[in-house]
Amino acid sequence: MDLVLDCRGLKCPLPIIRLAQRIGDVPVGGVVRLLADDPAAENDVQAWCRMKSQEYLGSPEKDVFEVRRTG
Amino acid sequence: MAREALLAALSDGWADPARLYSAGRRAQQLSDAARAAFAEVLGVRPDEVSFWPSGTAAAQAAVLGALAGRARRGDTLVHSAIEHSAVLHAAARGKAIEVGVDRRGRLDLEAWERAVSGDGVALASLISASHEVGTVQPVAAAASYCDEAGVPLFVDAAQSVGRVDVPGGWSLLSASAHKWGGPPGVGVLAVRKGVRWISPYPQDDLYRPQAPGSVDLPAVVAAAASLRAVRAEAQTEGVRLSALVDRIRERVPMTVPDVEVVGDPVERLPHLVTFSCLYVDGEALLHALDRAGFAVSSGSSCTASTLRPSHVLEAMGVLSHGNVRVSLHSGTSEADVERFLTVLPGIVEGLRREAGM
Known part of the structure; x- marks a missing residue:
């Protein structure tokens, strides 16, 4: 894990904004672990990955989402 | 148009259509004329049409009434994942199977066919077009799978009636007057002959779809008039x-x-x-x-x-x-x-x- 973003307690779109602002901090191929408990996060992290051509790796546990930087 | 019809109906249609005095009979005539107008638009017989206090009430009566009517055949409702919350709330009362949609919001017909042909399915429910994203659903194809499986199909057509034609093949269909520019507080339900329906409400005749209590007849008359007007320009x-x-x-x-x-x-x-x-x-x-x-x-x-x-x-x-x-x-x-x-x-x-x- 290259970066952990704790966005618990933040409402959407804030977790997605943090993810977009910080993904550049990891190298291409690096993985960001996003902690977010907003009910829209699971859906919107995946939609963001699709729209911004990043790789959604899945949700290893509740309120945890992993994204690989692809470019 | 709806406004004029409403004002006219307020002076002529205030009485209870079930009463035998002359004002009641006039109200009954207005009610019959409105029923005939809806029947014509929906392509059904007038006695298959009933009026409800809202589109939500009509949709819920359709789901709960049809499930009750089919209780001996099964207890499961198959519905799309994009139904209106009115239907989802009714679905939450019992067993339900949800069928997904693709990225564009169109029903997964293969999954639908599998779901409706399963054991214990009492009813299937499909919105005519998504009320949130506008995607028109494959009603005709979904209806034919239901037909093959011997499962009645309820179509929530609130988004379509008055704007676009809804394919046939369904057993029950609901619509909502304020969605086509009519007055609020009028839902329409069509239940085809031969579809067993049992009222989810306590009332006199449990087998004839009818809202408990009086309907707002002037609003129903206005709804019929506005539907005619909207259809002419649709x-x-x-x-x-x-x-x-x-x-x-x-x-x-x-x-x-x-x-x-x-x-x-x-x-x-x-x-x-x-x-x-x-x-x-x-x-x-x-x-x-x-x-x-x-x-x-x-x-x-x-x-x-x-x-x-x-x-x-x-x-x-x-x-x-x-x-x-x-x-x-x-x-x-x-x-x-x-x-x-x-x-x-x-x-x-x-x-x-x-x-x-």
Whole structure:
């Protein structure tokens, strides 16, 4: 894990904004672990990955989402 | 049109149609005429039509009544993942199987066929077109799978009746007058002959679909009049609005970065368009548009009473935040749409800047 973003307690779109602002901090191929408990996060992290051509790796546990930087 | 009919019906249709005095009989005639008008539009017999206090009440009566009527055959409701919450709330009363949609919001017909042909299915429910993203559903194909499986199909046609034709093959269908520009407080339910229906409410005749208590007859008369008027212009109005929707669908992605226009671009309702803007708070966007004079809706969680994102957007897997749903109507001009398209990019840009993007 290259970066952990704790966005618990933040409402959407804030977790997605943090993810977009910080993904550049990891190298291409690096993985960001996003902690977010907003009910829209699971859906919107995946939609963001699709729209911004990043790789959604899945949700290893509740309120945890992993994204690989692809470019 | 609806207004004139309402005023006329208020003076002539105030009495209880079930009474035998002359004012009651006049009310009965008005009721019969309205019933005949709905029957003609829906392609059913007048005695298959009943009036309800809202589209929601009609849809719930359809689901609960048809499930009760089929209780000996099964206890499971098959429904699409994008039904109106009125149907989902009724579905939550018992066993239900949800069938998904694709990215454009269209029913997965293979999964639908599997679901309706399973054991213990009492009823299937499919919205005619998504009320949130406008995607028209494959009602005819879904109906034929139901027919093969011997399962009655309920179609919630609130979005379609008065605007576009709904294919046949269904067993029950509901509509809502205020969706076609009629008065609020009128739902219409058609239950085909031979479909067993048992009232979910305590009332005299449990087997004849009818709302408990008196219906608002003047509103029903006005609803029938407005449906006739809307239907007469539906074709030309549909072409006009659909061109404006196309314009919004094309222009928004060109002028607003990081936006996703959702729903099917072709197989869609003529008047409705939905898009989501990355990094934008749906509620803030809705208020900013409201200040600019535009009344729009949103499927974003922050705008919902439940604080959950729209189940339709989730089922499609499209972005749920920064979501805007634009419904065009007969009073919407080309100039209104142009002004919307002019102010939108600046509003989105401003909100993103405030959010640090």
